[in-house]
Amino acid sequence: MNILIVDDESFVRRSLSDMLNTAGAKWTVAGEAENGLDALDILAQVPIDLIISDIRMPGMDGLSLAQHVRQHYPGTELVLLTGYQDFAYARQAIQYGVKDYLVKPSSVEDILELVANLQEQLEKRKQEAQLNRLRQKNLLEKRLHDLLYGIPLPYFDESIIPPYDSFIVLTVLLKNETLTPGWKESTLYNAVRNIAEDWFLPYGRAIGMIEEQEGPIVLFLHSLSESDSEEDRLLAASFVSELAAILKCSFCLGLSERHKSLESLSSAYRESLQAARLAKKSPDATVTHILDVQECAAPAQMEEHIRVKASRRVISLTVEAMERRLEEDLTLKTIAEELYMNPTYLGRIFKEDIGESFSSFLTGLRIAKAKALLDDITVKVYEVSERVGFKDPAYFSYIFKKHVGITPQDYQKQHRPLQA
Template sequence: MFMGSRTVWTFDSWNREHGLYLDCRSSSNCARKERHSMRIMLVEDEPLFRKGLAKMIAGSGTRWTVCGEAENGQVAEQMIPELQPDLVMTDIRMPAMDGLQLLKQTKARFPSIEFIVITGYQDFYYAQTALRSGALDLLVKPCSMQDIFDVLHKVEVLLAEREAVARQAASDKQLLLENTLRAVMLRFPYALGMLEELKGMPDSYRLLMIQIMDFFPVHRAYRKQDVSLLQFSALNIIGEMMDIFGITGTLLGIESGRFALLFDASADEEPFVEAACRTVQQLLGLPMSAACSDLVGEWTQLPDVYESLLEKMKASISVDKANGQEAALAINRARQQLISAQLAAFFSSGQIDAMKSYLEQHALEISSINEEAWRIEALSLSFALQDTMRKQFGQESDSLSLTDRISKLHDCHGKDEAGAWMKEELERFWTAFQAWQNRHSAGAISRAVRYMQERYTESLSLQQVAAQVHLNATYFSHVFKKETGFSFVQYLLEMRMEKAKQLLANTDMNITEISGAIGYDLPNYFAKLFRQCTGLSPKEFRKQNQI
């Protein structure tokens, strides 16, 4: 039996329960609505240490941004529910509420929030208690910048692994649910334990059936062994049209050449159906037919509704049963969606090197599996790449290219040829990425500078500004220095100092007010930076330059 799927409803809701946000309907949210940065909260009663730590993290070029600061655990406990940080870095000894109590109470309410505890050598007992209470690691004062970066990297790796596991679990759960839906419609046995999940489906939906009418049109030289690849391709194209037309629902393969879409009853399906049939015809040369039900009240009605639509379509379907042979291989579209989700996560967080390693490793794994299965897996990878190119790079599908690539894929024999085919697909993807990057970086630095000018009073990080112009932090840092002659941190410092000079020369604001007005909470820290940049203290500069 042919099996494949495209989902929004249940996959999406399950992930919300687990702290992930998946939505296949939007280009910006195709997988996890992942923060461009990871959020850290600093809890420390020594203002100089806390502010210095915040500045260091802001200018580090890492994915971490400081979302909040608190002078003790009591204040932090009030802020955490709203800020929902990924990580809390807290001192142990503080007034009102110490870090150990904050750790225990926060972990009881928000177990996914990680803790790094800052302690002194004399607090070894408390440090041991912190680890037993769920702290991920310790920092012992005095701690170096490298110590802090090392522990932040440790948390980053942990969070990435946790998200990957959650995505895989969501995919597995959704695939099981879809298999149940498929079994219900075909009156096959299914797991009774999934009935509660079926009851959780929307109250108001309709069933749309789409059928490939002929796998072997005279103008295309397809072969019987191409059927599984063509079905998978058609399923992906229909799913792409769902994204474009904003159709919310669950798309899955039912039988050979036949797809079912359970979708929101309020949606206007006609433009979507017309576009899906036209696009499959243009890209694959396959004619399709469709029929839609009235409102489906209960999931128990699905078998009858499915069979009535089948009868309705019989008159228009001219498929030779021999031509419409069932695929021998179960096609797991959920796997392709999982790859797309992972690529989107890498892309949104600017982890381009990690994305390269992931794709290379995935291609290597595909080329090592048995020959009967790797063609579908390779095509799944190709469609995940195409999905990313369309959503992230704005690149449309090429009908001739798709047909030629499917033909080439089927003609591949052995690991070497499979590897060569996937290498071409990856090269096509990276060429598109480079073109997008070159296109998008034009004017990006000027936009970044304008953003910095508007927000220089805030705690700006390299990652934050890079995300505003949709470039990964490493590439942005390189281009920024090339175009401006300064590193990001140097440029931001110069910008703030120029503003300080203007305020010192043209206003009566005191040093504390000026310090706050240009983004520095600590006047002494501002004065130190000002002297480093100008050779003068703020007071000396004002005395020489004030009108």
């Protein structure tokens, strides 16, 4: 944690600085300033986590500094150190987001305790922010993955899409099947994704995904010229060279045209996959743009490949939603609405892929969850019934016995731990 000390008395600055530097292994006094104006100069150059400032200073006082910090450095905490026990100042300090204040003279113990508490809060806040960024990134990848297969983006997730002028899809394939010793294909495409997200930063935001035997990347552009396929080819060729140099494998890449609407992401993916497959077949090509492909329509084999993968994706999302909402009165229509799909179509592909109907599979999930809950002998059968979506305990017992062969009560007795 970087600390900035602001006080017009040099003795106070020096004393605080020596005290904190001596006591704190997790913090550093990154600067000292005589007043608020000098503090602004330091803030513009050095990242500061905590400011300890006098309230009355010439030039710019502590309250004016607090107001500026709140507006321009919202992540920086501020503690006021003052000899004036004035309620009006304290009230203004709270208004400007001041974290706390100490009255001069404060004991060493009070100051160190306050700084230590703020250090702990800062670490917790940074961890939470990191987790939130990871959750947002995972959600963005998931939603883009859905869009590749034509599954619509829920309106409440539209805000997670990065700002862009246009986007292209790049699909990376291994040029040959020979892998560097110790590598697996999934590990390799994960590395491709990570490299892409850093490498394309000067041009936009790249979001990579991992598929079986391919690595699609959605590149949201903000700085390149409008619809320049040659520029896109050169950019992709440089990226493929970078991949080969880092991962010591031979790659090829297919490029879609530039698109403006997310509704066309599925079409862009098809374009890039078709181009990538042509590049893989060509002995000399490493990058192929969809404009280089002579066939107008995608081959039937590729369309079937995408259809099968899209169905798997839909089934995966359906089962995930069912498991998440077992307590509810679920129907096929409920899940279809969540996935923005036609219930009849969803029911048909579900039965084709799983081999049983939606309702039959849902009952199986509920019975499996009920058995896991009944292993805890302190849980009542009626509680289990509610937690797996049966509002009537008698009907739950009937369905449970039909599938398991015994009642929930007998199942729980049989799984009671032996007494020592």
